[in-house]
Amino acid sequence: MIIKFTRKIRQRVLIITSLIILLGGGIYLFKPNTIKETSNIEEGNRNKYTIDVIFDDESKRLMCNQNLMYVNKTGKDIDKIYFHIYPNAFSKREYAPFEDNEISEAYPNGFNEGYVDIKNVLNNSNTLKYNIKGDKNDILEVSLGKTLKPNEKVSIDFKYNVKIPNCLGRFGYGDSTVNITNWFPIACVYDDRGWNLKSYESLGDPFYSDTSDFYVKILMPRKYDIGCTGKVISEKHDNEKIFYEIEANKVRDFAFILSDKFDIQTDSYKGVLISTYNLNKDLSKYTTEVAKDSIKIFSNLFGEYPYDTYSVVASDFYIGGMEYPNLVMIDSTLYKDSKKFILEYIIAHETAHQWWYSVIGNDEISEPWLDEALTEYSTVLYFENKYGKGVGEKLIKTMEVQSRNYLCHNIFKATTQYKDSTEYSLNVYTKGAVIFNEVRNKVGDEVFFNTLKEYYSKYMYENVNGAKFVEMWKEKGVDLDKIISEYK
Structure with a gap:
């Protein structure tokens, strides 16, 4: 989830408030993308x-x-x-x-x-x-x-x-x-x-x-606009009703959100239709730019976004943000000028989940660190690539302080083993990002990013577990167990 900024707004706001104080910085351009990926799951097996x-x-x-x-x-x-x-x-x-x-x-x-x-x-x-x-x-x-x-x-x-x-x-x-x-x-x-x-x-x-294929037909009142997983392949309507045919292939779930108040803005990146569904028109352009930047940066870092559509949807949703295939929900109360940094952070985090959850799946209850810790560190990488390395370093330093001050212990537990969402968030998200940064520091950027690109390419559309992830690093000569053992 969001960041899961979530319940996360409440807990993660501890981090974000600190980050707002620390961050100032200029804006730097991100690097262009170069990688294209293909499916590992044949259609007949889905x-x-x-x-x-x-x-x-x-x-x-x-x-x-x-x-x-x-x-x-x-x-x-x-x-x-x-x-x-x-x-x-x-x-x-x-x-x-x-x-x-x-x-x-x-x-x-x-x-x-x-x-x-x-x-x-x-x-x-x-x-x-x-x-x-x-x-x-x-x-x-x-x-x-x-x-x-x-x-x-x-x-x-x-x-x-x-x-x-x-x-x-x-x-x-x-x-x-x-x-x-x-x-x-x-x-x-x-x-x-x-x-x-x-x-x-x-x-x-x-x-x-x-990962499965979906073909969904929806009949609903015409007054509503729809943000959804997949792409609309047919749309028909009369004065009262509207009928959609939607196709979504190689995705893990199908979600849709309706509103008669959306301000919709679109852009594109390498053939990907990027749409934002906003409830505050004044921030429509801003959220669309953030969504596009997120797709660009993560495509460059990990491998191309493999779908035709991506939607960021403002929602009546108090928990901050939530990821679904091709679509993320964002708490509509964050769409304010005073909360633009938090809004950008959550959009970037949820977009990173399109790589670590949507394309590569895992058991999010037994091993939440496998997608959430990596997604949280990916969010740091978004800010590093967009605004400069110093900004990323400030984010990590703040997370290190949070980890120490709140006595974080084991990030490798199941969600059901944490006492509450604060303990869960600070361990899995915050400390998890710190650990991934430590791995990067020890192995160097070339090995770190090449391994993540290989991980993404090798396990597209599959479900993985921690053992497979660790084995991937061992094949690169990196003893990931040894690096992370001190954090258990």
């Missing part, structure tokens, strides 16, 4: 989601029909498939994925439920048995009624409705936007530990998914 959605504005409900062509990549015979149904984590106050001291921010009008109502699950018109499980009733177990062998495919149809809560989190609606994220049944990852069936927890980003 799951394919086809979803038809009707959005009812009055009831804030989605009526959905979904087909999933599922590919058995477990390496084993299976007779069940598991799905995350994240909206059910919003069905009860005690389930809500927020810390207790944040409930009033998440639900300024009082708790309001959200959920998914599964109507039926079919395979070629044959009804399939299913059970709803998990700590928050957010796991769907579907029995296939037959054995699916490795690499075989099965077609599964779902009919369901989704109730969107009046909530200012990732999933919900406020006065200006409707945030439709983590909203549909998405297949759980099966890895060397088996099925990953973790619930929607309050700390960190509790998401882990496989």
Whole structure:
């Protein structure tokens, strides 16, 4: 997540406030990009989601029909498939994925439920048995009624409705936007530990998914504009309704955000359509420039951004920022002249997640450092490349002070092992960035950046773990374990 500046505005503001005091500096030009990458996952091996959605504005409900062509990549015979149904984590106050001291921010009008109502699950018109499980009733177990062998495919149809809560989190609606994220049944990852069936927890980003293809059709009131994963391939409307066909290939999820108040600005970079959806028109140009600079800088540092579209969307979202494929959510209250530095920082951080989460995935609950620490250090690199090395050094020095003053210990724990979001953020983000800077100092820029480029190229569209990341450095003659052991 944001920065996760997040809850993060609250904690990370500790860092950002210090940074505002320290930073002054002139602006330096970034270097041009040179790298192009290709897919490592063949189309036939990807799951394919086809979803038809009707959005009812009055009831804030989605009526959905979904087909999933599922590919058995477990390496084993299976007779069940598991799905995350994240909206059910919003069905009860005690389930809500927020810390207790944040409930009033998440639900300024009082708790309001959200959920998914599964109507039926079919395979070629044959009804399939299913059970709803998990700590928050957010796991769907579907029995296939037959054995699916490795690499075989099965077609599964779902009919369901989704109730969107009046909530200012990732999933919900406020006065200006409707945030439709983590909203549909998405297949759980099966890895060397088996099925990953973790619930929607309050700390960190509790998401882990496989790269898939999406084809989504949405019918909704014409008054709304839409920011979404993927690209709109068809748009039709009458006086009241608008109908979108959207395609998104080689992505981990599909999210969309609606508003009738957006000021939309566009730019491009090497064929990438960059769009910003703003709720403060005075900052539309600024956010578009930051979004474009972020894509340029990270493409140069790590490898080309591989998609056709990228959107930065101002949202009714109190947690700072959140990443999804091709799209990031940004807290609309940050769109003020007095908060431009924080706004730029969060946009840059969330954009870096397009490399470390979207293209290369990982279990964000068990190993949050693998994407978040690297993303946080990537944000430092953004400021270094855009404004000069001295600015990056000031950022790192401030993070070093934060790490010492707040007694940070182990960045390599699961999100569920931290006591609260402050401890999580200061360890995984702040101390994590400090560690990556130490690695860079010890191995030198050439080895450091070449290894990250190779990591990006080698594992595009795959899920990785810490062991694979460490092994990558060993192949370069770098004992990463030794470097980071002192930080455990």
